[in-house]
Every structure is written in structure tokens, then in C-alpha cells.
Amino acid sequence: MGFATHLGPWLLGTVKxxxxxxxxxxxxxxxxxxxxxxxxxxxxxxxxxxxxxxxSQITDIKIVTTTVFSAATTAKLSIGAVxxxxxxxxxxxxxxxxxxxxTTPALFLNVGxxxxxxxxxxxxxxxxxxxxxxxxxxxxxxxxxxxxxxATQQ
Numbered sequence: 001m002g003f004a005t006h007l008g009p010w011l012l013g014t015v016k017x018x019x020x021x022x023x024x025x026x027x028x029x030x031x032x033x034x035x036x037x038x039x040x041x042x043x044x045x046x047x048x049x050x051x052x053x054x055x056s057q058i059t060d061i062k063i064v065t066t067t068v069f070s071a072a073t074t075a076k077l078s079i080g081a082v083x084x085x086x087x088x089x090x091x092x093x094x095x096x097x098x099x100x101x102x103t104t105p106a107l108f109l110n111v112g113x114x115x116x117x118x119x120x121x122x123x124x125x126x127x128x129x130x131x132x133x134x135x136x137x138x139x140x141x142x143x144x145x146x147x148x149x150x151a152t153q154q
Contacts, residue, residue, distance in 0.1 A: 009140045009147065031147040033059060035137040038120075042069070042130045045122040049134050052079065052116045054143040058108045061098040062135045068093055069130030074123050077134065080116040082107045110145035111138075 013029035020026065038049040052058070061084065063075050075086045077098060084098045120134055141147045 009142055011147075031139045031141055033137060033139050035135055036118075037133050037135040039066075040120060040122060040132050040134060041067075042127060045120075045127070047120060049077075049118040049120050050136075052111050052118060052136065052138055053140055054112060054114050054116070055141040055145045056111045056116070057139040057141055057145070057147075058111065058136060059139060060135075060137040062095045063098070064095040064133045064135065065093050065130070066133060067129060067131040069122075069124060069132075070128045071124040071126050073127065073130060075132070076121045076123070078117075078119040078121075079107060079136075080112055110141075113143050 010032045011029040012032060013027070015024065015026060015028045018025065018027045036050045036052070040047075040049075058079075061077065063077075063086070075096075077084045086096055086098065118134075118136060122130070122132065124130075139147065
């Protein structure tokens with residue numbers, strides 16, 4: 001199987017324009033959800049994971065430990081200029097979710113008008129082993145954060 005590339009938001013649904021006020025006549029297009037991931041292993045505990053397209057709306061951030069770290073480990077993701085740090089430490093195989101807090105909800109709703117670099121740091125004292133996968137799920141939207149084109153963009 002091959003890969004295909006599609007640039008820009010991809011809207012799916014069955015009614016493109018509202019022509020009435022009942023189901024089947026009201027616009028029902030929605031933007032698709034996509035994800036990016038990167039595997040992080042001991043020895044490369046800092047770096048750039050990937051880039052989120054401008055205007056994207058983050059729906060989920062997970063760090064899934066695939067090999068237990070040899071010591072208590074704290075994970076920090078930097079998305080653009082905003083840092084998200086795990087509370088507590090990663091000591092078992094499994095996933096943890098990072099969520100928006102009172103000071104960062106706007107970033108989850110729109111990463112900004114330019115692409116947002118996602119960088120990571122996994123830190124701990126006396127680390128010698130460990131691996132994780134960082135996964136961010138998001139909705140691709142226009143650079144201004146809109147998911148529904150105006151009448152002139154259709």
C-alpha cells in the first residue's frame with residue numbers, strides 16, 4: 001500500500017451548503033482528524049518531534065511508554081512557545097495524557113497562524129534505559145483556525 005499526500009484541510013460530509021432548516025438540508029461538513037507520532041528512545045531524550053500545521057486544533061496528546069525508564073522520568077513537550085510538563089514521573093509501561101490547563105486552552109483550540117514546532121525533553125536522574133512514543137492528534141484547519149470555508153472559498 002502506498003501513501004498519499006493531501007495539502008490543506010479536508011472536509012467530509014454529505015451536505016456542502018445549507019439550503020433549508022431540516023436534517024439533510026443543513027451543512028454537515030466536518031474537518032478530518034489526523035495524528036503524528038515519534039518514537040523516543042534512551043540516548044535521544046531531547047529533540048524536535050514534528051511540526052503541526054498552522055491553525056490546527058489539538059484534540060489529544062499522549063506519551064506512551066513502551067519500555068520502562070530505568071529511573072523516574074518527567075516528560076516536557078513544547079508546542080510553539082508553550083510548555084506542557086507531566087505531573088509526576090513516568091515509571092511504568094502505558095500511556096499518559098497531557099491536557100490544556102487554565103493558562104493554555106487557546107493553544108489547544110488553535111496552534112497559531114504559523115506552523116508550530118513540537119519539541120520534547122524526557123529527563124530523569126541516572127537514566128540508562130527507556131523508550132516512549134509521543135502522539136498528537138489534531139484537526140487540520142485553515143491557518144486562521146477556521147474549519148468552515150466562507151462562501152467565497154467554496
